[in-house]
Amino acid sequence: MIKIICVAGARPNFVKIAPIVSAMLKRPDAIKMILVHTGQHYDADMSDAFFRDLDIPPPDIALNVGSASHAQQTAEIMKRFEPVVLELKPDYVLVVGDVNSTIACALTAAKLQVGVIHVEAGLRSFDREMPEEINRVLTDHISDLLFVTEESGRQNLLKEGIAAERIHFVGNVMIDSLKRQLAAAGRSAIMEQIGFRPGTFGLVTLHRPSNVDDPFVFGEILSALHDISKKLPLLFPVHPRTAGKIVEWNLQESFANDGTAIGPEEKRSGLYWTAPLGYLDFLQLMSHARLVLTDSGGIQEETTALGVPCITLRHNTERPSTIEMGTNRLVGTDPGRIMQAADEVLAKPPAGTLPPFWDGHAAERIVAVLLNYERKAKS
């Protein structure tokens, strides 16, 4: 029996951990899984809604760390996670993605000589100004088993000197969740509630510090969105960090509403602000959007899986397969370039293909590799 602690802390983690937890719970004969929620994200719409929508069982252990500076948050997670590992003595700690909870729990486990498994290893933006890039590089270099979502991940890890036998190209657990929940998302009433018909609106998300923490950059992006929204109504579910900045810098005038009431009347133009949405509502909207504009990592992948055009408002991406094979386009933050890209995409939507193994079975492959690895280690 292998004892594994699975860690999730922030919104994108929940989407990635759901299929892994489910695949592990199907093997009670071989795996004892313990789910830890660090509490990095804690609002009902950033956390509870995702557990509900993704059928994730309640966490066995909640660390309730909350928000703080990077060092304080990372340190607090480590302080609270260490006694859990000491008490439970797991064989492995499994972490996903690139958030502060990922590096904090991986580092805690590695220092206690507990095996570390990193799911979504090897992605690189080569931009050390991104906190996530630091988390990715460090987590990979203290991991024993590294599961990658795309070929670039394998190549990056090999170039960094990680042994080939530790790297496994299994596909994308985020796409496992998408495929599993697409039918349930189709039953969401969000489109009628807002007043959108399929293919007649765009969707926006922004939360990267490099985009929303600088009033000039954020203002320029909003001016481009405002312009695009005259041709295509845009819905912007606003992350709490972004909402704070909109209020702080008085950027509300870019919006057609004040962020609260979005009625069912048909939307023809305007940029509409709403609270963060749950997974199923967001998936329903994303799958019917004519265009998505984002600085998220996961949404670049989800739009590729759905074949929906995506314009990424960043200067780099750690997910190159979404551009080389999928429907994603990297345009940066210059308003002229954003508007031009939107015009081009609306005139001629890009065609894309699905990267290998983005087939809904990545989590099953992870469990199979893990069981095989354990068998070999014991023989």
Ligand code: UD1
């Ligand atoms: C984190 C991740 C980022 C990921 C994003 C997804 C890191 C370094 N960053 O960024 O990679 O793409 O999650 O959302 O781990 N807040 C709330 N309620 C919550 C959570 C946060 O109001 O439930 C607010 C707090 O003011 C907090 C701020 O949002 O200070 C930022 O939260 P934090 O977890 O530090 O980083 P994110 O920007 O969410």
